Amino acid sequence: MDKEVINKKIEKLLNHFKAGDYHYTIKETQILLKKLPDNIFLINLIGSSYQNLGNLKMAADAFVYILNLDNKNIAAYNNLGNVFKTQKKFEEAKENYTKALEINPLFINAVINLGNLYFELNDFQNATDQYLKAIKINDKNALAHYNLGLVYQSIGEFNSSKKEFERVLEINPSNTNADKMISRFTKYTKENDHLKKMEEKLENLDLNDLQKVNLFFSLGKAYEDITDYEKSFYFLKKANDTKKNLINRDFKNDFKTFNNLKNFFEKYNLSNETDAHKNEKIIFILGLPRSGTSLIEQIISSHSKVHGCGELDFIHKIVRTNFYNQGVLDNSMLSNLDNTKIKRLAKSYLDFVQKFEPKSKVFTDKAPLNFAWIGIIKILLPNSKIIHCSRNAKDNILSLYKNDFDDRLNFSYDFNDLEVFYKEYLSLMKFWKNKFKNQIYEANYEKFLENPEDEIKKLLNFCDLDYEKNCLNFYKTKRPIKTVSSAQARQPIYKSSILSYQKYEKYMKEIFDKFN
Secondary structure, eight states: OOHHHHHHHHHHHHHHHHTTOHHHHHHHHHHHHHHSTTOHHHHHHHHHHHHHHTOHHHHHHHHHHHHHHOTTOHHHHHHHHHHHHHTTOHHHHHHHHHHHHHHOTTOHHHHHHHHHHHHHTTOHHHHHHHHHHHHHHOTTOHHHHHHHHHHHHHTTOHHHHHHHHHHHHHHOTTOHHHHHHHHHTOOOOTTOHHHHHHHHHHHHSOOOHHHHHHHHHHHHHHHHHTTOHHHHHHHHHHHHHHHHHHOOOOOHHHHHHHHHHHHHHHHOOGGGOOOTTTTOEEEEEEESTTSSHHHHHHHHTTSTTEEEOOSOOHHHHHHHHHHEETTEEOHHHHHTOOHHHHHHHHHHHHHHHTTTOTTOSEEEEOOGGGGGGHHHHHHHOTTOEEEEEEOOHHHHHHHHHTSOOOGGGGGGGSHHHHHHHHHHHHHHHHHHHHHHGGGEEEEEHHHHHHSHHHHHHHHHHHTTOOOOHHHHTGGGOOOOOOSTTTTGGGSOOOOTTTTGGGGGTTTSHHHHGGGO
C-alpha cells in the first residue's frame, strides 16, 4: 500500500478517535492492521479506543500484545497502567508505570499518572513528589501544575493551590477548569482581579461551550459573594442551560432501577444474610449531593479511630458490574446473589478501602448517590452504618443548581429534571427507611448547625464511637477533601447557608413553589 495512502488513512482514523467515534476507529483500524500486521501504532489505537469504551479487558489485551512485540514500549506500559488503575488494581498499575520510568525516567506521562495513582489513594506526599518531578521535567506542562493544584486544594493549602492554578492559566488561558477551581476557595469583592479576568475571557477568547460553562459557574459564585444575586443568577442560568445542551442524559433507566430495587427488597428477607465480614465497620454517608455529606464525613473522620476515605465509587462499580443489564438493574441477577458471591464482593470492597489505611478498623465512604444502594450495602456489609444526610429542600436544590458536577449528576442542570429526580430520591429513601427502620441515621444539616455538640454526640453514638472533642473541632482536621465542599468543610460551623434560597427566591420561583 502506498505510504501516502496509509498516512491519510491513519490521519482519518486519528480524527475519528479524537471525535470519540471509537467503534468506527476499532473497525477501520482492524481492517488496516490486516495490511500492516503487528503495527504497534495501530494496535495502540485499538487498545486506547477499547479503553475509552470501558472494555478494559480488550484494552489490556492490546497493550499486552504490544509489549510482547516490544518489551521496551513505554507508551504500552503507561496505558496498561491506566487500565489497571481504572480497575482499582493499584499495585499492578504502579508496577507498569514504574517499568515505563525505568526505561525512560523522563517519560512525563507515566510520572503524572503515577502521581494520579497516589492522589487517588490519598497518599498526598508521594502524589506531590511525582507532580513536582513532572514540573521539573517540563515546567510548561499544564496538567502537572493542575493536578498539583488539586492536591493542595484537597489538603486545604489554598495559597499553594492558587499559585498552581494561576500557572496553568499562564500556560493556557483557555483552561477554564483552573478558573473554576480558583473560584471555589476565593471570596470575591467587586475589585477582585480574577473576577475581571474571567469576564475579559468571555469577551475576548474563542472558547467552546464547555470552557464557557466553567466561567459561567465561577462568575455565578463570584457575584453571589458580592451579593449581586441578579447577576449571579444570570450566570448560573447560562451555566446550567449551556451544560444541559451539552449532555444527553435520559433518567428513565435510573427510575427503572429505583423501582426494581423496591420490588426486589419488598420481598427480600434480610435474615438470609451471610455472617461474612460482620466485624468490619464501614460508615456510609449518603443522600443528595450538597446535603451536608462532606460536613458529616469531616466530623466523623476527625475521630481518632476512623479513617475517612472520601467519595468512593467502588460500591457503584460493584453494582454496575454485577447486577446491571442493558443500563438497568436486573432483579434476576440480584436473585442469584448467594453467600459465596456475597463474601467475594464484600472482600473486594474491604480490600479496596484497606489500601487507604491498612491499620484502621473503621472507615467512612462518602458517596452521596450510594443512597440508591442501601439494600445492597446491607446485604454485602451487614455491620455497616448508614447515615442519611438531609437539609432544607430549597437550599439543597439551589446548591445543586449552583455547582458543576460529574456525569452521574446530570439531573442538576434543569428545573424539571431536578424536581423529578428529587421526588424519586425521596420516594426511594422513604422505602429504605421503612425497610430498615432504626438502621438508618438521619443527619439533618440544619440541626447540626443549630446545636453541633449534641448532634455530634448522637451521631457518634449511632456509629458506636466515643465522643471526642476533635469531632467538634472538625475544621482543624488535615484529612483531604476532594469535593466541591473542600473550602466550606474546613471552616467552623456557620449558619449563613440556612435559608440561603431566599436570596434567589424571585429568580427560582418556578421550582421553589413545587417544594413549599
